[in-house]
Amino acid sequence: MPTAPRLSRTGPAPAPRIAHIGPGAFFRAFNAVYTHEAMAATGDDWGIVAISLRSTAARDQLAPQGGVYTSVTLREEGWQSQVIGAITEVLVAPEDPEAVLNAMADPEIAIVSMTMTEKGYCHNPATGRLDLANLDIARDLEGSALPASAPGLIVEALARRRAAETGPFTVLSCDNLPSNGRLARGVILDFARARDPELARWIDGHVTFPSTMVDRITPATTQGDIDRLEETEGYHDAACVFHEAFRQWVIEDDFVAGRPDWDKAGAQFVRDVEAHETMKLRCLNGTHSTLAYLGYLAGHETIADAVADADFAALCDTLWAEEILPTVPQPEGEDLPTYCRALMARYRDRSLRHRTWQIAMDGSRKLPQRILGTLRDTLTSGREAPGLCLVVAAWMRYVGGVDEAGQPIDVRDPIADRLRAASDRAATPADKVAALLAFDEVFGTDLPADPRFRGAVTSAYETLMNLGAAGAVAAYLDRTG
Numbered sequence: 001m002p003t004a005p006r007l008s009r010t011g012p013a014p015a016p017r018i019a020h021i022g023p024g025a026f027f028r029a030f031n032a033v034y035t036h037e038a039m040a041a042t043g044d045d046w047g048i049v050a051i052s053l054r055s056t057a058a059r060d061q062l063a064p065q066g067g068v069y070t071s072v073t074l075r076e077e078g079w080q081s082q083v084i085g086a087i088t089e090v091l092v093a094p095e096d097p098e099a100v101l102n103a104m105a106d107p108e109i110a111i112v113s114m115t116m117t118e119k120g121y122c123h124n125p126a127t128g129r130l131d132l133a134n135l136d137i138a139r140d141l142e143g144s145a146l147p148a149s150a151p152g153l154i155v156e157a158l159a160r161r162r163a164a165e166t167g168p169f170t171v172l173s174c175d176n177l178p179s180n181g182r183l184a185r186g187v188i189l190d191f192a193r194a195r196d197p198e199l200a201r202w203i204d205g206h207v208t209f210p211s212t213m214v215d216r217i218t219p220a221t222t223q224g225d226i227d228r229l230e231e232t233e234g235y236h237d238a239a240c241v242f243h244e245a246f247r248q249w250v251i252e253d254d255f256v257a258g259r260p261d262w263d264k265a266g267a268q269f270v271r272d273v274e275a276h277e278t279m280k281l282r283c284l285n286g287t288h289s290t291l292a293y294l295g296y297l298a299g300h301e302t303i304a305d306a307v308a309d310a311d312f313a314a315l316c317d318t319l320w321a322e323e324i325l326p327t328v329p330q331p332e333g334e335d336l337p338t339y340c341r342a343l344m345a346r347y348r349d350r351s352l353r354h355r356t357w358q359i360a361m362d363g364s365r366k367l368p369q370r371i372l373g374t375l376r377d378t379l380t381s382g383r384e385a386p387g388l389c390l391v392v393a394a395w396m397r398y399v400g401g402v403d404e405a406g407q408p409i410d411v412r413d414p415i416a417d418r419l420r421a422a423s424d425r426a427a428t429p430a431d432k433v434a435a436l437l438a439f440d441e442v443f444g445t446d447l448p449a450d451p452r453f454r455g456a457v458t459s460a461y462e463t464l465m466n467l468g469a470a471g472a473v474a475a476y477l478d479r480t481g
Contacts, residue, residue: 009066014047104157181211
């Protein structure tokens with residue numbers, strides 16, 4: 001039980017101008033911090049109404065504190081804390097969807113932003129289109145109740161604003177997805193067309209969907225972190241978040257109803273964010289997933305533990321140089337080899353206990369963006385990608401649910417049960433690879449049909465079974481010289 005007083009707001013909350021879907025740790029370590037600092041720099045009100053699609057955790061933590069919480073920057077020499085006051089209210093959609101819709105339809109709301117992970121878009125990752133068979137989407141389109149999905153809520157809020165002639169808002173995706181603005185636009189318009197083609201035409205002509213690139217490593221907060229903050233700062237804060245010092249936010253400057261001066265807090269406004277997105281997704285997120293699956297299987301608990309192993313550090317360096325960077329377009333103002341060296345320095349920071357198990361979550365949704373896009377470009381260019389195929393094989397081994405010591409793996413994935421069942425039904429490595437490649441929502445139809453890809457993944461899976469993850473990484477490095 002807490003022994004110190006709870007953190008609480010002092011002074012008035014800012015007037016809300018942003019509604020944000022997904023008030024998890026990353027949002028509190030990133031969007032809300034930038035917004036807090038931008039308001040401090042300008043004096044403008046850009047308060048945030050935070051909306052949870054399912055969990056009550058953020059509301060339960062933040063509401064008793066008046067929406068304020070502590071953002072803790074981790075450094076090996078010590079931490080630095082800052083109380084963030086940008087959040088004005090937290091709503092839980094299943095409890096009161098009308099309150100959520102009223103908030104989003106409020107004409108003062110200029111931006112609806114999102115950090116809800118891939119699952120929240122209710123799309124088919126292989127096609128990028130709205131999954132009309134998704135249970136939430138099907139129920140929302142049926143129209144018998146207020147919407148539950150993010151696309152349903154956004155379209156209903158826009159419909160109300162159109163009817164009231166109060167104007168549109170900007171939809172701002174801040175998830176780690178390629179062309180996230182284009183994806184958000186696609187699923188919103190797909191939903192609107194299925195509901196009301198005239199509404200879809202209005203949204204298409206009036207609403208903007210800027211793409212963004214976001215980057216800040218944010219490990220899950222533990223009870224130990226909360227206790228340590230209480231001892232250090234003298235107050236109890238169950239909503240605190242811990243994160244690295246580094247942060248980068250690149251945003252396409254296309255806002256229909258105004259925006260905060262996030263650039264005053266260090267954000268970069270650009271005309272086209274695609275090259276930055278590709279750089280981050282492939283260089284950072286791609287090697288994060290590499291270290292997550294291979295590192296977990298090899299017994300490494302955290303990213304820092306993994307890269308402390310010389311072979312795993314060399315694995316990242318080799319993947320960047322030989323398989324990833326050749327597929328990354330040059331982003332404006334970036335030096336790609338320098339960027340990768342900075343990534344390795346971030347990975348080595350032991351103050352960030354970023355668990356491989358945490359990063360391994362939701363792999364069926366992450367793999368297409370982080371690994372498979374790079375593989376497609378590599379194969380199209382006629383080159384080989386044995387390291388990335390080893391990562392795919394490691395994911396397959398991981399979702400089989402049993403580690404190299406025969407112990408169960410707590411696989412967290414929206415299709416974990418189906419993946420495990422497919423793996424269990426197959427007897428040989430080749431059969432297991434074939435069974436998992438049949439999940440076209442992950443791999444599409446092109447990669448499984450490519451004999452180079454299928455053969456390389458099968459060979460890598462066999463190597464994992466014979467040598468283990470550490471041995472497979474060593475064999476890859478021997479092969480690449």
